[in-house]
Amino acid sequence: MNETTQQVGPHKSRGALHDVWVIARRGLIHMKRQPEALSDATIQPLMFVLLFAYVFGGAIQIPDGNYREFLMGGIIAQTLVFSAFGVAMSLANDRKNSAVDRFRSLPIANGAVLGGHAVANVLKQVLPITIMSLAGLVVGWRIRGGFVDAVHAYVLMIAFAFAIIWIGVLLGSLVETPEGVTGIAFAALFPLTFVASTFVPVESMPGPLQVVARWNPTSSLSDALRILFDNPTGIPSQSTAFPTQHPVLYTWMWVIGLVVVVAPISIRVYKRSISK
Amino acid sequence: MAACPIEATGLVKRYGEKVALGGIDLSVPAGTVTAVLGPNGAGKTTAVRILTTLSEPDEGSATVAGFDVMKDPTEVRRRIGLAAQDATVDPLLTGFENLVMIGELHQLSRKEAKVRAGELLEEFSLADAGGRVSGGYSGGMRRRLDLAATLVANPEVLFLDEPTTGLDPRARNELWAVLDTLLDHGTTILLTTQYLEEADRLANDIVVVDHGQIIAQGDARSLKRQVGGDNIGVTVTQVERLGEAAQVLGRVTGTAVVEDPSTRSAVAPTEAGVSGLADVARALGEAGIGVEDLSLRQPTLDEVFLTLTGSPANDETPTDEDGAR
Ligand SMILES: Nc1ncnc2c1ncn2[C@@H]1O[C@H](COP(=O)(O)OP(=O)(O)OP(=O)(O)O)[C@@H](O)[C@H]1O
Ligand SMILES: [Mg+2]
Numbered sequence: 001m002n003e004t005t006q007q008v009g010p011h012k013s014r015g016a017l018h019d020v021w022v023i024a025r026r027g028l029i030h031m032k033r034q035p036e037a038l039s040d041a042t043i044q045p046l047m048f049v050l051l052f053a054y055v056f057g058g059a060i061q062i063p064d065g066n067y068r069e070f071l072m073g074g075i076i077a078q079t080l081v082f083s084a085f086g087v088a089m090s091l092a093n094d095r096k097n098s099a100v101d102r103f104r105s106l107p108i109a110n111g112a113v114l115g116g117h118a119v120a121n122v123l124k125q126v127l128p129i130t131i132m133s134l135a136g137l138v139v140g141w142r143i144r145g146g147f148v149d150a151v152h153a154y155v156l157m158i159a160f161a162f163a164i165i166w167i168g169v170l171l172g173s174l175v176e177t178p179e180g181v182t183g184i185a186f187a188a189l190f191p192l193t194f195v196a197s198t199f200v201p202v203e204s205m206p207g208p209l210q211v212v213a214r215w216n217p218t219s220s221l222s223d224a225l226r227i228l229f230d231n232p233t234g235i236p237s238q239s240t241a242f243p244t245q246h247p248v249l250y251t252w253m254w255v256i257g258l259v260v261v262v263a264p265i266s267i268r269v270y271k272r273s274i275s276k
Numbered sequence: 277m278a279a280c281p282i283e284a285t286g287l288v289k290r291y292g293e294k295v296a297l298g299g300i301d302l303s304v305p306a307g308t309v310t311a312v313l314g315p316n317g318a319g320k321t322t323a324v325r326i327l328t329t330l331s332e333p334d335e336g337s338a339t340v341a342g343f344d345v346m347k348d349p350t351e352v353r354r355r356i357g358l359a360a361q362d363a364t365v366d367p368l369l370t371g372f373e374n375l376v377m378i379g380e381l382h383q384l385s386r387k388e389a390k391v392r393a394g395e396l397l398e399e400f401s402l403a404d405a406g407g408r409v410s411g412g413y414s415g416g417m418r419r420r421l422d423l424a425a426t427l428v429a430n431p432e433v434l435f436l437d438e439p440t441t442g443l444d445p446r447a448r449n450e451l452w453a454v455l456d457t458l459l460d461h462g463t464t465i466l467l468t469t470q471y472l473e474e475a476d477r478l479a480n481d482i483v484v485v486d487h488g489q490i491i492a493q494g495d496a497r498s499l500k501r502q503v504g505g506d507n508i509g510v511t512v513t514q515v516e517r518l519g520e521a522a523q524v525l526g527r528v529t530g531t532a533v534v535e536d537p538s539t540r541s542a543v544a545p546t547e548a549g550v551s552g553l554a555d556v557a558r559a560l561g562e563a564g565i566g567v568e569d570l571s572l573r574q575p576t577l578d579e580v581f582l583t584l585t586g587s588p589a590n591d592e593t594p595t596d597e598d599g600a601r
Contacts (some may be wrong), residue, residue, distance in 0.1 A: 011429065105353060105360075244447055
């Protein structure tokens, strides 16, 4: 029918990375074309920076410094934690649109679909991280630590963005519909980001909540970024809990735990959910 | 290539208690079209999903393009195109981007995929819409894009699950023409349909399924013989002349006529097709009988099923349609 490209026999595989990249590129186009997703990645973090810096910030006291410098680690952590729901949403949408079946009928490498989602999610976080860093500089946040620590902070962000995906994959495989994912995301928003050191120092909370907040990975990621940027942490010097004493180490433990323990489970649950 | 690019034996698929396929054998010779004809819930999609490696049978085995669907799924996927029952184009990508992505996942280079996408958009009258996001397409356009997507890698074997559902007559004719071209190139096609007319128009071989079982099989002519073939129906303008018209009709067709005064019509089976219709028209004209309507029609799917199974096609419980995915 088309003499120009008619070819005999199938094409040779171009390798797993090629397939991952093709699917990742699709994820980036999705972000660009979905107004909610795009605003989640751009306007929303910007609004949070401005809202907390200028509206609530004045009322919150940080024992060891300026609130606007305290704020940045928290806002970045919140955005990264929440990217898990974006992944879950993408998977749920894929199932709803039968994209899952389309991909499964194509000769692509094992794991390329999840790999594509993972790469896309990491790349998608680059935009809000950049926007927030710039907005932070405008409102008075500064990187006060050394160069190596600053690089460490950005590496930790990327590593966390990659690790948190697997929670998203698990959720997206267990919850059948995009609407279900939205519901769970909303329910999780409160405990995950507000019972944490995201916006206020943990010490200002009542006793039992403090325990939850200290061990919440959103807190430790927030604190880790603050420490690496040498920003105020609001952690009193007498605090003895492991996550508050070693937030960087504790956050890396989460990253490794998510990748080593959660990822294999997520992959198995995902595979079962698509072969129904 | 194998003599029969699609070969299945004893396919069984159960969903809990429900037997979706109760042991189906299929064999589609190279370069031919087989239509799987059946009502809602018959098991058409289930069979297509097994043959396209999307689902594993509980029993039985199948080879497609010479490879076992369970042991060598990737080799099968490299050689097939699938248009699923619900169009699976990505609503957030443009038509062009959709085709390029699928081309790349079929392991074409990006450049090859772009060239191929352009050709296919042209061929499926989507060239103007190719730059728009496919979520904004009409149902028929989305369907055409989905079909174009199945052809990106020039598959040896094509599976089309109810390909013309949702297409207007013009788009349907275009699709039929595309399938004719593909056949000229030696593609082997298995399609499912609920329309006898479509199966008749396209397929060399028709497999009628119901409740997961093959209940009849053969080429269109033999199948029609089994179910009684075409009918000629006459509706007269004056009911007083119905008896006369029925006599004329019976004389020309040589078959038994059924009269229905309430609709002023008479119906008789025929094997002569359109030329029979012309003969009847001429004879009625010569007799000077006023005719309001004169038509040749094929038995409906319901009539086919009534004849083959003794029960109408759609006796499914309503819950079944929800579970169809
Ligand atoms: N995933 C599933 N879970 C449970 N039951 C299913 C599933 N898929 C199909 N079935 C059942 O298997 C039977 C055959 O379904 P199938 O989708 O193959 O029918 P079909 O011939 O394609 O019908 P239609 O014309 O409506 O598309 C139906 O009774 C259906 O309810
Ligand atoms: Mg179906």
